Amino acid sequence: MVIVGLGNPGLQYERTRHNFGFMVIDAYVAKLSTKFRRTRFGLVAVFEGGWILKPGTYMNLSGDAVAPFCRFYRIKPSDIIVVADDLDLPLGSLRIRRSGSSGGHNGLKSIEAALATQQFARMRLGISRPQDSTLDWVLGRFSRDETPTVQAMIERALQALDCLLSEGIEKAMSQYNG
Numbered sequence: 193m194v195i196v197g198l199g200n201p202g203l204q205y206e207r208t209r210h211n212f213g214f215m216v217i218d219a220y221v222a223k224l225s226t227k228f229r230r231t232r233f234g235l236v237a238v239f240e241g242g243w244i245l246k247p248g249t250y251m252n253l254s255g256d257a258v259a260p261f262c263r264f265y266r267i268k269p270s271d272i273i274v275v276a277d278d279l280d281l282p283l284g285s286l287r288i289r290r291s292g293s294s295g296g297h298n299g300l301k302s303i304e305a306a307l308a309t310q311q312f313a314r315m316r317l318g319i320s321r322p323q324d325s326t327l328d329w330v331l332g333r334f335s336r337d338e339t340p341t342v343q344a345m346i347e348r349a350l351q352a353l354d355c356l357l358s359e360g361i362e363k364a365m366s367q368y369n370g
Contacts, residue, residue, distance in 0.1 A: 193242035194267050195220070195353065196258055198276040198299040200251050201234075209319040210251060210330040212277040213299075215342075216317065216349045217244050223350055233261040241357050242271070254299040255306025262307070272312035273356065275349065276300060279326065281318030284341050286348055288315050288356065288365045313361055315352065317345060 199205065199214030207215065221228060221237045221244055228235035234248030234257050243265065247257035262272065276299055281287060291311045294300035304310050322329035334342050348368065356364035 193271045193273070193357070194262065194265070195242070195244045196254075196272060196274045196303075197244070197246050198251055198254055198274060199246065201246075201248060205331070207333050208331050209277055209334065212317045212319060212342075213275040214246055216275050216315075216346055216353075217246060219346050220244065220350055220353055233257045233264075236261075242267075251299040251302075253302055255302035255304070258303050259306035269307050269309050269312040272307075273353070274300065274303060274312060274314045275353075276314065276316060277319045277330065278316035279319060279321045279330070281316055281320075283318050283320045283338060284345060285318035286315065286345060286352060287318075287369050288352060288361065289313065290361050290365075313356075315349060315356075317349060 195217060197213035197217030199211035205211050224239045226237045226239050228237045228246065233245060235246040237244040245258065245261055247254045249257045276297055278295065278297065280295060290313055292314065293310060294304055300314065319330070352364050352368040355367055
């Protein structure tokens with residue numbers, strides 16, 4: 193099993209909406225009391241259930257890290273969970289799916305293309321859609337007013353990951369979607 197958080201590397205992208213996946217898996221690694229180590233694929237942490245990966249590529253090239261990582265460790269697509277931001281969900285929403293389309297998310301598109309399948313789980317974290325520039329929105333930081341909602345979403349995502357790993361995706365979807 194591998195949990196992949198999507199985001200962009202570099203200090204200028206820290207805590208931006210597009211790095212919500214990184215924020216969740218950073219919190220999950222801290223919760224599990226493990227540490228990331230730098231590899232050719234990006235930052236990798238090991239836990240009892242498998243690996244946690246922060247691809248070392250930019251978001252739009254996530255598949256260039258995820259596919260080689262999965263080939264190297266012989267991980268099937270059905271054993272991948274990708275955690276990513278989602279413009280089409282309101283801030284505060286979380287949605288887990290067993291598989292599906294990228295929904296226009298370039299990081300998910302890249303992984304789908306590199307794996308040649310959509311058959312991997314995804315946890316989508318709502319960031320809401322802006323009224324103006326999408327690029328400025330996703331690369332912008334959360335506001336102070338949004339911070340409590342973001343923190344609550346991270347906590348809920350950690351609980352959902354625990355449920356998914358211990359009780360399966362069906363239970364996690366029924367308990368955390370919506």
